[in-house]
Amino acid sequence: MKDKSSDVKKVTGRPDLRLLSLGMxxxxxxxxxxxRVICEVIEELGVAGKAIGLAGVGCSFGGAxxxxxxxxxxxxxxxxxxxxxxxxxxxxxxxxxxxxxxxxLGAIGLGCFMxxxxxxxxxxxxxxxxAVYGTTGGQMAPTTLLGMKTTTTPLGRDIQTNGYPxxxxxxxxxxxxxxxxxxxxxxxxxxxxxxxxxxxTAIQKQIDGIGYGIVEFVSACPPGWGLKPLECLDxxxxxxxxxxxxxxxxxxxKTD
Amino acid sequence: xxxxxxxxxxxxVARGAIQAGCKYFFGYPITPQSExxxxxxxxxxxxxxxxxxxxxxxxxxxxxxxxGLTGKRIMTSTxxxxxxxxxxxxxxxxxxxxxxxxxxxxxxxxxxxxGGQGAQTDYLQVTKGCGHGGYHAIVLxxxxxxxxxxxxxxxxxLADKYRGPVMVITDFILGQTEEPxxxxxxxxxxxxxxxxxxTGKEKRGGKRVTHVAAFFTYQGILNYQMxxxxxxxxxxxxxxxxxxxxADDCDLLIVAYGSSARIARGAVDMGRANGLKLGLxxxxxxxxxxxxxxxxxxxxxxxxxxxxxxxxxxxxxxxASVKGRVPVHLLGMWGRHNVGGGGIxxxxxxxxxxxxxNEG
Numbered sequence: 001m002k003d004k005s006s007d008v009k010k011v012t013g014r015p016d017l018r019l020l021s022l023g024m025x026x027x028x029x030x031x032x033x034x035x036r037v038i039c040e041v042i043e044e045l046g047v048a049g050k051a052i053g054l055a056g057v058g059c060s061f062g063g064a065x066x067x068x069x070x071x072x073x074x075x076x077x078x079x080x081x082x083x084x085x086x087x088x089x090x091x092x093x094x095x096x097x098x099x100x101x102x103x104x105l106g107a108i109g110l111g112c113f114m115x116x117x118x119x120x121x122x123x124x125x126x127x128x129x130x131a132v133y134g135t136t137g138g139q140m141a142p143t144t145l146l147g148m149k150t151t152t153t154p155l156g157r158d159i160q161t162n163g164y165p166x167x168x169x170x171x172x173x174x175x176x177x178x179x180x181x182x183x184x185x186x187x188x189x190x191x192x193x194x195x196x197x198x199x200x201t202a203i204q205k206q207i208d209g210i211g212y213g214i215v216e217f218v219s220a221c222p223p224g225w226g227l228k229p230l231e232c233l234d235x236x237x238x239x240x241x242x243x244x245x246x247x248x249x250x251x252x253x254k255t256d
Numbered sequence: 257x258x259x260x261x262x263x264x265x266x267x268x269v270a271r272g273a274i275q276a277g278c279k280y281f282f283g284y285p286i287t288p289q290s291e292x293x294x295x296x297x298x299x300x301x302x303x304x305x306x307x308x309x310x311x312x313x314x315x316x317x318x319x320x321x322x323x324g325l326t327g328k329r330i331m332t333s334t335x336x337x338x339x340x341x342x343x344x345x346x347x348x349x350x351x352x353x354x355x356x357x358x359x360x361x362x363x364x365x366x367x368x369x370x371g372g373q374g375a376q377t378d379y380l381q382v383t384k385g386c387g388h389g390g391y392h393a394i395v396l397x398x399x400x401x402x403x404x405x406x407x408x409x410x411x412x413x414l415a416d417k418y419r420g421p422v423m424v425i426t427d428f429i430l431g432q433t434e435e436p437x438x439x440x441x442x443x444x445x446x447x448x449x450x451x452x453x454x455t456g457k458e459k460r461g462g463k464r465v466t467h468v469a470a471f472f473t474y475q476g477i478l479n480y481q482m483x484x485x486x487x488x489x490x491x492x493x494x495x496x497x498x499x500x501x502x503a504d505d506c507d508l509l510i511v512a513y514g515s516s517a518r519i520a521r522g523a524v525d526m527g528r529a530n531g532l533k534l535g536l537x538x539x540x541x542x543x544x545x546x547x548x549x550x551x552x553x554x555x556x557x558x559x560x561x562x563x564x565x566x567x568x569x570x571x572x573x574x575x576a577s578v579k580g581r582v583p584v585h586l587l588g589m590w591g592r593h594n595v596g597g598g599g600i601x602x603x604x605x606x607x608x609x610x611x612x613x614n615e616g
Contacts, residue, residue, distance in 0.1 A: 049458025054322075055468075065466045071454045073325055073467040075318075076348050082315045083322030087454065089306050090280060090326045094456050112318070115311035 015039035017069045024063040028229025030219035033186040035067050041199045047095040054080040056104035059134040064099045078109015081116035084123050099126045103133045106142035106166045120177025124206050127216040132224035142166040172214045173250035179211030181250040185218045187236045211255035259439045265430040266291035268401045272408025278329040279305030282319035287371025288428045289361035292333040313338035317345030324354035327453025333359035347387030355415035362427040373598045374428035379569035383543045392488050393421040395542040397513045401435030413444040429515040497540035506535030509557035513539050520563045523606035550577040560584045
């Protein structure tokens, strides 16, 4: 039998940086796909050796350090931007990345995040928005949609009691030290490719010393939403993207 | 010859840190410690270091945490309410075993207190682990400008040696009083390489380092707790520091730390000149606390007077050390010469208290 192995060309596969760890995520969670985005972007930019990741608290916390083969630290709730600030100031050549959920960045850590932007730090933040606190059991997050039922908004989020959904990249785009702010999803293959491009741009801004880059990933939490994985895809298209439009809110080559 | 200069205690903190090789300071202004970040913001850039002013003491302690992860010598300083904000981070530094030096220039509390007055009202906060979960930080309590300068160097050494936060506690009086200090470099011996430092894996031949929650990395939560328990036991065995002054031949042992110990020393001299057989025991490490040495000294003297500028905090550890074998008295902040408007405890007031005790 003729050996055909030399004819086989690898067109896809597990990224080298993706560690063979146990599955950290629930069925239908998008964090595994986002992990792939992060791995592929870091590999394509060739910065794995100088990458230092900081994982916030929540589902991002256990997952990222266990699945991506770079230096990592986990961080207390919401404090990743302060910790990243020190690391980047001490090692300006490192590629410093925070991965933070909506509760971590948008609620308990919003002040910490905003002050990193005020200082004009040269960092990259991946903001995972699934509209609920996943790890603690599906409670309301700052990004929970109006009317959305969670375990702490049993009748649905209402403005009077719980205020309005938070728009992080739009907010970040108003800050002078921010070089890049975008929102993406990975719920379709086309969007996966766009998400990769966004994250690559954000990290490139850091490498070039231009300024802070923020990329929000609108993503699904099937148990938190009480929906099946496929239903979540429709929920993203029909509900989440209505509140959280995709796109670039800032993309500049100079921050002053 | 080593240079001698006249500086305030807060300046000695900053100079001591730089002498120890600290080039990274993350801080936030608060009275009465603001001279420390001010000095660092001016001096660190000159030696290739970095000063970052955070948005709060919470920001400071997490910059310290991130900075400590790089393996460099890192510090912050604050005063009492700021330390409360840092409490969460201190717990994480202990859990993740990140070396860092935290200076508390105590102001009177609780609450907002007042930055323009001395006090020793943070003893319980610094010695009992002010964050959650049950941990310890070594706490060094200097009593002079020179000792501040020296103990800052020791603090960085101990932080590296035991991998964790080390606290240096001074107060308004020590921080603002100018005293001569000798700019000497102290050598405490070699330290292990920081193989755990986050640098990016290319600097380690592609082998990555991760710092994740302890319950992920240890085989079982008890193993992780046991590691800390054993470390703290080792520190208690080897790092207890104290100073005795005429304490082996006294019939009343005064126990005091920091600025109160300076005052108490004056009282001992004053008392001795007037036929009172007083002695002083000064804890230098507030944690680990010199339990056995105090118990021994107390038994010899037969009675103890704790002098501290607080509501009575150190006295709890002294009582726990003495275990009821001899009477323990307390002269607290009510002994100030002007309680309504501030004031300090004068040596004369200590003597007055001794005479009251002598009269029974």
